Amino acid sequence: MKKVTISDVAKHAGVSKSTVSQYLNGRYEYMSERTRKKIEFSIRELKYRPNIVARSLTKKTTYTIGIIVANILHYFSTQIIRNIEQLFNKYGFHTIVCNADDEPAKERQYIEMLMAKQVDGIIIFPTGDNLDLYQQMKKLHFPIVFMDRTIEGLKIPSIMLHNEKAAEMAVNVLVDNGHERIAMMTASIVHNITPRIERIEGYKKALLKNGLNVRDEYIQSVDIEQMKERLHTMFQLKERPEAIIAASDRVLIEVLNYAKEQQLNIPNDLAIVAIDDVPYASFFTPTLTTVSQPTLQMAEKAAELLLLQIKGEEKLPRERIIRFEGQLNERESHKKSKDLHHVFR
Amino acid sequence: MKKVTISDVAKHAGVSKSTVSQYLNGRYEYMSERTRKKIEFSIRELKYRPNIVARSLTKKTTYTIGIIVANILHYFSTQIIRNIEQLFNKYGFHTIVCNADDEPAKERQYIEMLMAKQVDGIIIFPTGDNLDLYQQMKKLHFPIVFMDRTIEGLKIPSIMLHNEKAAEMAVNVLVDNGHERIAMMTASIVHNITPRIERIEGYKKALLKNGLNVRDEYIQSVDIEQMKERLHTMFQLKERPEAIIAASDRVLIEVLNYAKEQQLNIPNDLAIVAIDDVPYASFFTPTLTTVSQPTLQMAEKAAELLLLQIKGEEKLPRERIIRFEGQLNERESHKKSKDLHHVFR
DNA sequence: CTGTTAGCGCCTTCAT
DNA sequence: ATGAAGGCGCTAACAG
Numbered sequence: 001m002k003k004v005t006i007s008d009v010a011k012h013a014g015v016s017k018s019t020v021s022q023y024l025n026g027r028y029e030y031m032s033e034r035t036r037k038k039i040e041f042s043i044r045e046l047k048y049r050p051n052i053v054a055r056s057l058t059k060k061t062t063y064t065i066g067i068i069v070a071n072i073l074h075y076f077s078t079q080i081i082r083n084i085e086q087l088f089n090k091y092g093f094h095t096i097v098c099n100a101d102d103e104p105a106k107e108r109q110y111i112e113m114l115m116a117k118q119v120d121g122i123i124i125f126p127t128g129d130n131l132d133l134y135q136q137m138k139k140l141h142f143p144i145v146f147m148d149r150t151i152e153g154l155k156i157p158s159i160m161l162h163n164e165k166a167a168e169m170a171v172n173v174l175v176d177n178g179h180e181r182i183a184m185m186t187a188s189i190v191h192n193i194t195p196r197i198e199r200i201e202g203y204k205k206a207l208l209k210n211g212l213n214v215r216d217e218y219i220q221s222v223d224i225e226q227m228k229e230r231l232h233t234m235f236q237l238k239e240r241p242e243a244i245i246a247a248s249d250r251v252l253i254e255v256l257n258y259a260k261e262q263q264l265n266i267p268n269d270l271a272i273v274a275i276d277d278v279p280y281a282s283f284f285t286p287t288l289t290t291v292s293q294p295t296l297q298m299a300e301k302a303a304e305l306l307l308l309q310i311k312g313e314e315k316l317p318r319e320r321i322i323r324f325e326g327q328l329n330e331r332e333s334h335k336k337s338k339d340l341h342h343v344f345r
Numbered sequence: 346m347k348k349v350t351i352s353d354v355a356k357h358a359g360v361s362k363s364t365v366s367q368y369l370n371g372r373y374e375y376m377s378e379r380t381r382k383k384i385e386f387s388i389r390e391l392k393y394r395p396n397i398v399a400r401s402l403t404k405k406t407t408y409t410i411g412i413i414v415a416n417i418l419h420y421f422s423t424q425i426i427r428n429i430e431q432l433f434n435k436y437g438f439h440t441i442v443c444n445a446d447d448e449p450a451k452e453r454q455y456i457e458m459l460m461a462k463q464v465d466g467i468i469i470f471p472t473g474d475n476l477d478l479y480q481q482m483k484k485l486h487f488p489i490v491f492m493d494r495t496i497e498g499l500k501i502p503s504i505m506l507h508n509e510k511a512a513e514m515a516v517n518v519l520v521d522n523g524h525e526r527i528a529m530m531t532a533s534i535v536h537n538i539t540p541r542i543e544r545i546e547g548y549k550k551a552l553l554k555n556g557l558n559v560r561d562e563y564i565q566s567v568d569i570e571q572m573k574e575r576l577h578t579m580f581q582l583k584e585r586p587e588a589i590i591a592a593s594d595r596v597l598i599e600v601l602n603y604a605k606e607q608q609l610n611i612p613n614d615l616a617i618v619a620i621d622d623v624p625y626a627s628f629f630t631p632t633l634t635t636v637s638q639p640t641l642q643m644a645e646k647a648a649e650l651l652l653l654q655i656k657g658e659e660k661l662p663r664e665r666i667i668r669f670e671g672q673l674n675e676r677e678s679h680k681k682s683k684d685l686h687h688v689f690r
Numbered sequence: 691c692t693g694t695t696a697g698c699g700c701c702t703t704c705a706t
Numbered sequence: 707a708t709g710a711a712g713g714c715g716c717t718a719a720c721a722g
Contacts, residue, residue, distance in 0.1 A: 278625075
């Protein structure tokens with residue numbers, strides 16, 4: 001009933017601890033066939049399981065990484081997490097996921113805890129408010145990769161969507177379908193969250209490229225809680241928007257709920273394009289046009305960059321920010337067409 | 346740049362390691378105000394972070410638990426995981442999630458790894474094929490809770506839905522709406538996965554209670570990959586089903602896809618009720634009637650039972666299986682009504 | 691109140 | 707080819 005240790009195995013097999021340790025670490029080179037067999041047998045007999053905590057203490061590596069996600073409610077985050085977990089599993093790493101819940105204080109606490117737990121590296125969706133910590137980690141050569149967002153002035157590799165282009169794609173598909181009064185809605189930008197800023201920027205540029213005016217009333221960035229209110233205000237305008245770009249899946253939900261409440265017909269009363277993919281988008285009414293992120297490739301890149309750092313190979317790519325292209329999934333919600341009669345009930 | 350240890354702090358503060366250790370563990374009782382301040386200061390100065398791996402080695406607790414989920418693709422699983430993670434976080438525990446991918450071999454490997462990593466306990470959605478391991482864990486008094494499924498003959502607490510009742514609710518709501526030819530579709534039952542077996546059982550009983558016949562052709566349990574084919578076969582019957590109960594969200598997707606492909610009108614050509622909740626069910630066409638599981642309460646119970654075991658209080662509840670009631674979310678997809686004209690396109 | 695000592699379980703030279 | 711000894715960083719009696 002008590003835990004069996006390497007000493008127990010050694011005793012049982014009639015050899016020394018170090019020989020067992022050799023065995024455990026696959027250093028059979030100079031080991032006699034007989035010794036190996038004995039140890040093998042003893043391990044089975046005793047149902048010995050090495051204590052990885054003890055091993056980690058000497059080896060200084062835990063084969064565990066951390067992911068700190070800014071907000072787990074984003075479908076994008078969960079996709080990335082799942083992919084990263086799976087990839088790291090292949091290399092024998094476990095993953096600890098922490099949800100900062102958009103609170104820098106929580107993020108800080110999680111970073112501290114994960115480092116204290118000696119994880120071998122961390123992938124962070126940074127909340128943006130813990131510069132000193134990031135710097136400290138960098139100075140310690142602690143392996144770290146940013147995902148989805150970046151922090152200026154820190155030589156930390158960042159995996160990001162080409163947000164401006166993604167927004168441009170959304171604008172273009174709407175313009176191509178004859179829409180002109182296109183609004184843009186994102187979550188709050190008080191913390192300078194990169195993708196939100198960039199998506200707005202891309203939206204503006206795309207409007208101009210298409211010869212349309214940028215109207216500030218059409219750009220709304222607020223907390224999820226106040227979104228409904230803002231939507232309402234926007235829809236009271238004399239010239240209310242005929243299309244809206246939801247800058248994330250969470251924003252999208254708010255927009256859809258609002259449309260439902262107001263019995264707006266989509267896409268006739270209001271066309272919609274969402275950035276970020278949405279599960280089951282094709283079962284919606286109408287099916288949803290989205291610009292999705294290549295989550296698998298992004299996860300792969302993040303894993304690769306983190307692994308490189310963990311292995312101590314500092315030769316990271318020269319570009320600090322690595323961009324991936326969004327993909328337009330043209331379905332129905334962006335159309336300006338008269339033969340669609342979907343009504344929310 | 347080298348990692349700072351407790352000795353460094355001790356030296357810097359001019360005290361011994363043990364005093365620092367006392368401080369770290371909040372045993373200020375006999376410590377002079379001055380010593381405390383000195384240590385506090387040194388810790389800040391040196392940016393000292395205790396090495397939790399070393400601590401774990403002596404304390405024999407890692408403040409980490411594991412979750413091994415049979416298949417992470419179930420929305421139910423992700424909900425449970427998220428809730429458990431959050432709950433354990435409150436108690437200072439981290440969570441390592443592993444996806445067994447419905448493969449007992451993977452499950453075994455993950456259990457071994459997690460135990461080797463000295464996690465303080467594991468919550469398992471058992472695949473059902475590692476009896477010996479479960480028994481071994483039990484014998485070692487290793488804290489463990491089963492979720493969603495159970496294994497007979499093992500005194501391991503199990504958190505489960507009241508599956509029979511849930512299936513009955515689904516049948517009843519359909520019968521109440523005038524349906525008689527009701528089919529039941531689950532994923533494969535070759536491994537005796539408890540909830541699937543029980544849901545089928547509940548379905549049968551409910552039919553009988555309602556004076557309807559049980560028809561074997563209407564009960565299909567196969568791998569997701571073959572589901573489409575089976576659906577097709579079933580819909581070739583002279584008396585094809587007019588309603589179908591999808592025993593899980595993954596089954597549901599297959600059913601919806603099939604309906605879409607065949608241009609079946611839901612609910613007029615085919616009524617649907619799903620067990621397990623589905624995200625965005627209210628944006629579907631038509632909105633989906635489901636029997637959902639109380640994931641938060643289930644997660645809470647699991648956390649509670651695991652924590653009890655971790656704290657060494659063996660006084661677990663006498664009932665080994667703890668059941669929770671499903672909740673019927675009556676929306677539209679179960680109706681037999683003529684004024685709904687939703688058509689998939 | 692604080693320091694000394696002895697582990698925790700494993701790995702790693704360095705002898706033998 | 708195998709064993710002895712020391713150490714990883716921290717905690718926990720036990721002295722003093």
